Amino acid sequence: MNTRNDTRRGPLEGIRVLDLTVALSGPYCTLLLAGLGAEVIKIESPTGGDIARFNPPFYGKDGIHLGRMEEGDLSLSNLARQRNKRSLSLDLKSDKGRAMFHDLARHADVIVENMSDGTVDRLGVDYETIRKINPGIVYCSITGLGRPSPYPGVKAMDITVQALSGVMDVTGETDGPPMRFGLPISDLLAPLYGTIGIQAALRQREATGEGQNIVISMLDCVASLLPFEHFDVFQREGFPPRSGNHQTRLAPFGIFKTRDGYVSIAAANDKWAGLIFEAMGQPDLIKDPRYATRGPRAVNADAVNRLIEDWTSGHSTDEVLEELQAKRGVPCVRVRTALETMSDPSLFASGALQKLVHPEAGEIDAVGSGVPIRMSAGKVGLDRPAARLGADNADIYGQLLGLTADDLARLRAEGII
Template sequence: MTANQARPLQGIRVLDLTVALAGPYGSMMLGGMGAEVIRVEAPGGGDIARTNPPFVGDHGIHFGQREGHDVSLTILNRARNKKSITLDLKSEQGRELFMRLAEASDVVIENFSEGTTAKLGVDYEQVRLRNPRIVYASVKAMGEPSAFPGLKGMDIIVQALSGLMEVTGYADGPPTRCGLPIADLVAPMYAVNGILAALIHRGRTGEGQRVQVSMLDCLASWVAEEHFDVLVREGYPSRNGNFHDRLAPFGVYPTQDGHVAIVAFQPDWMRGLLESIGQPALLDDPRFSSRGPRMRNAGALNEIICGWTSRRSTAAVVSDLLDKRGVPCAPVRKPDEVLHDQRLHDSGALMTLSHPQAGPVDAVGMGLPIRFSATPSQFDQPAMALGGANDEIYGGLLKLSPHELRALREAGIV
């Protein structure tokens, strides 16, 4: 990036009160797009994610006890493009310093447990009294007020309540958790959308507002996309494993050395698939001649396809279907293959993480998979040590004297 290239959100200041993943991923996205993100953490401890193994330090990557210059890989990944300050929000002085920062900011984003910001005196109602233009975003597990009061909103809990778990896995197996913390990742993306929309609204009207996002709402809205209410009512199982019967043939099939994903619901793709397996006459079979009957007889069709793929290598299946006939088909790649795909690093979707002192480490982190034609964006600033920006923010932005800052440190406020 050259000196004259501004980022999309340059000039926007964000006060970040988030912890774990459901909020920090959102504030990191804002930082990658150019916002100045000031991450507020408790003195002496900070985000609980700082204690997540594995750690990186003087002894490389390890899963032992954190010591010395060790930093959690979690923090190296999620705390990039943020300025870390410490602040005791439970103290009167701490709350006042926060309010002064809020007066000089555009956005507050938080994902504390329900009622916490009100107890601390830093909720939207209090903040907007000091800054009516503030965009105040809250990410909660089950909304606020919660329909499940007292229940901690961990990702697996939200997956269970959303119905997503019940539609994931095989019909004859148990409900299955998604392999990634999908609720923790989806909710902050919706929050960022809401923040950007609220900033546009403020640009037109001068009005700030509160943006509320529920992890449960986000996942439930996704479950509704597939009309499971209608499918189950008509006798279809809610779980189809690696297959999607409404679009049969559509699924993951075994090969001699792995698995392939095949999509062939379009007429020309179906014809190419059946020619490949040597059974073009199945096009005239009333069970498979059109999409409606194929949905009812997806199991029988998948068995035929599995019989063919399981006798061939992954490369041979891809060659027969994709290369020769244009049928969508791809190998099922292992995570390590994906994380070391140079094309994904070149695109910026993935990137090597850096330790704030030691530099690059042997670990891959999330990139920012958004490209702008005129304004660069990326997570290119390494995670800061806890309180690493205290002098810059308190001394520079709030104009506190060295004596005042020293007194705050001695009192445990920062």
């Protein structure tokens, strides 16, 4: 969704965010804040910046490719994650750079960081230091395992967080190994909670005048979802932790093979189960005590799933959809490929997906996520391409810190910016 001509005010307009994030979890949080209208100022080392700038694939003068071929090639990861953000280069390891950041913090509402444990303390940009400069600062740390970490020495990557969270134990086939969730779920879930926490802290600041420190743990975020399925209770009752492409306790509820693809069926109640049996030409199955109600169907889930897949696998996906969804109203849809979904015009119209825009070349053949929040009175969206490293140095340092062109030239010569 193009928001360039949208004259509505962004919900977070007037909020200034200093972005000290790298990789995915932190930058996704600040991307959401930017999409909601906050002024996000991305601060990176002048010698290279965010590690995402070096993630393949890249876009350059020869289009999209996997290996960085020219100095000017830009990572698609960076083009996706730095939209609507302004860019500063600043060496926080230097005394001058640290002092400049402290000056910037006086003009900020929010700081977001996801550096490794101890880094912000070593750099002198930690919460306790900053709140002495700006008591109203809302300071959000997105961590892997909490701070301090209860797992000393463990490197918090998405796959290690997934392993510790228990989500792998409930993902995969019943008799198969634990399985990684197909998306970097901990990297994507933590920034959602971070965004919620930041907005709640800003609301509280309106009442108290005081900022606060928010600590988000990727592990906490993912693990907090497990109880919603009561896995502990079901395992005590003999249900296996993993049920593959089916949810045993809701059978028939899962993914079923067709002659030319797969369908997803969610027939958790007795009415829908009976309608499936009717479509199969076996309406009397709903009278069978093994399949008549939800409890027995859960116990006999493997049997009922085999019966249904014996039927679906003999028909095309379109035929199954016609019999179940169109004729009988049973929840049933085609299982789309990722490429099919990322080509859906309705998702581009809603703003959930959008074409990436290169700062010089314009729209390119790659898709980025949008901000899937629609508001009647607020402008939400990502309509400015990622900036090149340091693109806003003159503007921001001039406006906020009063630095002149000569000042900036000296700082560049010293490697500070």
